[in-house]
Amino acid sequence: MSNRFIPHTEEDISAMLEKIGVKSVDELFADIPSEVIFKEEYDIPSAMSEIELRNHFKELASKNDTLVVFGGNGVYDHYAPSVIPHLLERSEFYTAYTPYQPEISQGTLQYIFEYQSMICELTGMETTNASMYDGATAAAETIFMMVASAKKKNRVLLSATLPEHVLKVAKTYARFHGVDVTEIPEKDGVTDLEAMKGALGSGDVAGVILPAPNRYGVIEDFTGVADDIHSVKALMGMYVDPSTLAVLRSPAEWGADIACGDGQTLGMPMQFGGPYLGFLSCRQSLIRKMPGRVVGATTDASGKRCYVLTLQAREQHIRREKATSNICSNQSLMALYATIYISLMGEKGLREVNVLSADGAHYLYNRLIETGRFRPVFNRPFLKEFVVETDLDIKKVNAYLLEKGVMGGVDLGNSRVMFAVTEKRTKEEIDNLVTLMLEA
């Protein structure tokens, strides 16, 4: 029976069976009807040693191309400081469960407290939970929060300029949960605010979710929007890129009540789609409707400062079908990731990442326009991501770039292409991208 992960020797098994008072391990399964017992072999490969396993993964890895990435669309190739994976590999962190026993979980509890503090600093919100799965599901939970807070109103407005994957997931959740969703149309690359005002008049709107930056990288102007939304007693939610909040006007400064988004931009590996980090933060008054775990500070019997899971009466394991959410496990280790990243960068570092990314993006934008083959589309402010129109065959160009080890811009159809530049890209890589596109 023995294997490197299963330590039982024949002698162990005999001694244990004797203590239990049965003759064989099979006897422990005697209550199971024989018709359901699985009698075949699993159709999976034979056991691999570590050497074979490593070789197998190397072979799989050789079938992937690691590219110089100019695509974004919600996932960006930001730099992951070397410190982070080293600290995340502290197995006291990653082999622990949810901190249900605070006496032996102060490490996890304290970093969640620090994480909550940082997310609130970035969004300007007063409170936040310990994390969500990803940005899209955090937006979906924001919809539930809005409806739960509004009691009888059951409609949420989503800007059509939210990232596509966020809209898709939010709509799936809303459809099953029975929440009415109306999309606010887009106009010239931004939310049609006149259309929003019209929709607010329907009387059944519980909340509105708006993006910053939006799905095209555009930084929209929401001046006066909070007043419009609050005038019909609806909540204003914002879907934001947390890494940009060192420079962009914060959700609190816009007057928002809830801020959510994806923390992948806080230096997390792109990892083919996950794990990332959803976050959800809100005004203090909404805390009872906020889903997920929350950590609070307190003191122990001897007066030492410490941390515990708190406000658990909101959660599924207490409220069961009366809970506002079913979330249980979240993305705790990724919250630690974000916490360490923000600690290393600080406000100045986050600002510099934005400046370097945005300067690179504007440099690329200018270079593209100069070629005469690309034209501006929206003429609106942007940071690290932008859309241009081109007379080049985008599919052909991107196929050629791929051959050269470059992931080109995201093809939006209608001759539009969207590029993203992070602090990892160099001027040489950008110049090379332009050259390659023209020779494709």
Added chain:
Amino acid sequence: MKYYDKLIFELSRPGRKGYELPADNYGCDALKEIPADLLRKDAPELPEVSELDVVRHYTNLSSKNFGVDTGFYPLGSCTMKYNPKINEEVAAMPEFAGLHPLQPAESAQGALELYYNLQKALANIAGLAEFTLNPYAGAHGELTGLMVMRQYHISRGDEKRRKVIVPDSAHGTNPASAMVAGLEVIEVKSKPNGSIDVEDLKPLLDDTVAGIMMTNPNTLGMFETEIMEIAKLVHEAGGLLYYDGANLNPMLGKVRPGDMGFDIMHINLHKTFSTPHGGGGPGSGPVGVAAHLVDLLPNPRVKKGEDGKFYVENGDKSLGSISSFLGNFGVMMKAYAYILSLGKENLKNVGPMATLNANYIKESLKDDYLLPIEGACKHEFVFDGLKDKSTGVTTLNVAKRLLDYGFHAPTIYFPLLFHESMMIEPTETESKETLDEFIEVMHKVAKEARENPDMVKNAPHTTLISHPDETTAAKKPILTYRQMKG
């Protein structure tokens, strides 16, 4: 060692930093082109610390934590098995970590092959037709599975089927997931031994029933022996059977959920397939379905073409998307490495050895702890507290006393069927020596409860902190450093 209780914010000194970036040689100033109204006015107050500050701080914090690598973690229903180290290493390989989720499939064939192979392996292990790996966690898998269940009825024009039957012993996520999926929960009472009473079930099975959610073995670790009868009844009534994979571990090598008649299930890769729990995620909750439900699975899907190439597809009969991209891919890599490490020769021993370990502890301790249900358990079992109730020592007291002895506590006060529930799950990765040490300590605690009950009631005594004031924490919540400073 000194009690370290600094917050990273308290290490901050203006002007200090923990990063360097390349020089900005673009010759432009992008921020200047953004109207001032769109820029931030009040800067966030974040730490200013050096790299060493950060390293030492989080290393110090890690030493205040207890993980599977620290010691035995018999937390019932959580399957705290060993997390193999090689899995961490392969998941971090840059050829995978550096993949953008939207890069062309042709440039990510290795990742897609892994994803596809894991789908296939799970389908075979579960006895179901197909899996999606998109859900991020167990509860997310439940939600996705219940969406499949509802979408199935909607697609047949049978929208009145909105009720889902859930045993009263079920994990709290079951009814909560049903609520989120827009289903109505009908609770079915358990028999004293924790299993579903078929006679109680029958009158509930009308034409408004969408299906039933079950775990097997149930939350008491007992196998639902009437499962085939239950499956027949639910199917005859037009409902579907959902299997909560939280308790899948003892079934490895013994029973496949699909063969028991289940139509939909989720698997917690962070339980059965050894991926780390991460202090509460990231997990992964793949969902498998029987053949007639495959088209309803969430988008996107990973498929294999006739040319042997892998591709990503969005099906038009799908219930929609439940994740930004393809789920927690980094977690899947670890589960895949685990399955290959064990292989078909060893994976089948997981269930039997996990079951042997649980029964060994149960039989060794039932003289001191109250065993409400006799008979062979599977991967876990429940004690209803100490046998001798005269001492006043509760399950909570025993749990806290275990911390003094260097063990993690079992799951306590769940399931809700007993007042003093203490749910113990050792997993197959623990050796007999570890189990013997645990058994010895549990006996010792029982003895202490008889001889010095107050000492046990005041436990823990040796942990870094003890008796945190949870009441004040909830009454006057301090959730951020800003609130702490006042």
